[in-house]
Amino acid sequence: MTRSRRKRRKDLLRLARWLERRRLLRESFWDRHRAELVAVHDYPFYGITKGEVLFDRRGYVNPSLERQSQKIHA
Numbered sequence: 001m002t003r004s005r006r007k008r009r010k011d012l013l014r015l016a017r018w019l020e021r022r023r024l025l026r027e028s029f030w031d032r033h034r035a036e037l038v039a040v041h042d043y044p045f046y047g048i049t050k051g052e053v054l055f056d057r058r059g060y061v062n063p064s065l066e067r068q069s070q071k072i073h074a
Contacts, residue, residue: 020045021065028054 003011020043029038035057039048046064048054054062 017045024048024054 024039024043024046027040029040030036031038036053037055039050039052039054042049048062048064052062053060054065
């Protein structure tokens with residue numbers, strides 16, 4: 001049975017977000033002095049701009065990276 005266009009599009013968007021998250025975490029810079037993980041580039045799927053703090057040692061997590069139950073509207 002074939003998949004509908006809507007399901008394929010949703011799957012492609014999910015894959016794109018997953019790949020961007022991998023790239024974001026791989027390319028980010030760990031600042032040892034401030035103990036923070038900092039974004040090096042812009043990441044539009046997550047709404048993160050260059051220089052934003054993603055994580056720190058004290059427990060801060062960027063709100064864009066927190067797992068949210070949001071639907072992808074196709």
